Amino acid sequence: MATVEERVKMVTARVLDLTPDEIQPEHSFTEDLGAESVQSIELVAMFEEEFGIEMNEDAALSVSTVGGAIDFITTVCKEQGVDVE
């Protein structure tokens, strides 16, 4: 099973039309990876779908980096009883 980081990078790459290798944890979704407003929403929606979780809208949209998303999703998965590696 892929790790949270790998899955986050995979989803990010798909939504932002990048390759996973181009994405690093310290990257900002908007400034470094070029996410536009609607793509930020799509990223959150795709993360929910990928991990089978529901995220708080405001909290999820306030996460600005890939590393922040990995940590946030890991926490939500734990809270919602979703097993991740």
Add this chain to the structure above:
Amino acid sequence: MAKTRRHHNLPEVLRPNLLEDIFPHDLPPRIRFEGPVVEYIDGQPVQFDFASVKDRDIVITDTTFRDGQQSLPPYSIDQMVKIYDLLSRLGGPNGVIRQTEFFLYTKNDRLTLDRCRELGHKYPECTGWIRAVKGDFRLVKEAGLKETGLLTSCSDYHIFHKLKFRSHKECMDSYCEVVQASFDAGIRPRCHLEDVTRSDIDRFVLPFADRLMEMSESVPEELSVKIRLCDTMGFGVSYPGAELPRSIPKLIYKLNHDCGVPSSRLEWHGHNDFHKVHINGATAWLYGCDALNSTLFGFGERTGNPPLEGAIFEYIALKGDQCGIDTLAITELADYMRSIGLPIPDNYPFAGHSFNVTRAGIHAGGLRQDERIYNIFNTEKLLGRPPRVAITDKSGADGVVHWINEFFGLKGDDRINKIKVHRLARWVIDQYDVDGRLTPISDQELAAKAKEFFPDYWAKYKAST
């Protein structure tokens, strides 16, 4: 100007100060005054107490069927009866819309008047409008009206160039003969001082008003002359310090104070040639003229008259109370006007299709957090029109989520969050970025997409409608 700079400390403020006593949201924002206003008239300071407007019997009068019709194809009888009925509901039982005036010249004019009166409404009272011709009083009398407007034009443009009088005296004598005929017929004359803001105030208007007041002393109060100040070309200005004849404050003061015309017998009738029509009307109220003459949606000769619905909201703002006014009737009247082919511009205040519709995503975001941020007042409660967003490439996901929640009528915790509208938001963006669209997306198009992307919500909230 002397140096009077003061330092302003920034106190620690941890709670928002929403100024809800001024912006109650369930009512239009209140207009409050904190002291007298001083106007220099004939070199002397004169104080006006605007706050007294709260206790004065200011009223709105209507000329939708007279001046309003002078700019439009004629209404049918049924249309006028419907409009009159809605006007009565709008003005409420206290008669905030106190009077409306009718032509009396044709069989249809008379039939319309009779059918309106058959509705049995106390307000608006029906009054007439005739030429300043003695024979026309027969029409007023036959119609059983107690009051009629008379055209008494008072600028020299009218007196000398249009009516061809040889002197002010000849003109005044002629007008006064007609006023006397009105008294003799037992009908209250309302003299329409046409073109007053372009007239010779000292050498015609004030002597004429003096004479009308003198004549009124010989008749019972209910017959005494009313004066309508007609800003025929929209030349009136509201600014303190402006000169006569354009100064509304000075004009009203002189009639009110120097000629003794009571406020209750003064009325302002404006035109919008210089975009001043509403504020001039409100100014007249504040300086001592009790009646503001208006038309629905400002329809009227050339650029139109003071919009009645604007006067309604001004009235509530000044009084701080709805006073029995049913503001929801404004939306019904607007819908009705559109249904009979009278267009109201989309951005027209209070009644246009888009008056509380935003296309900016950042405003939609604000609306979603707290409607008060971008809605002038509770437009759903007062006009049956909740704030809406129109969807374009500028609307963003905030605009889309606002639209979808309004469309399904979702409130509070039932509202769909922004994450859930991502497919619709993407579709919207692609319309512009991919397909090169340049027009707003219609509600019909969005509804079709809502059905596609939110089938469960559609089944629950829309399937039965």
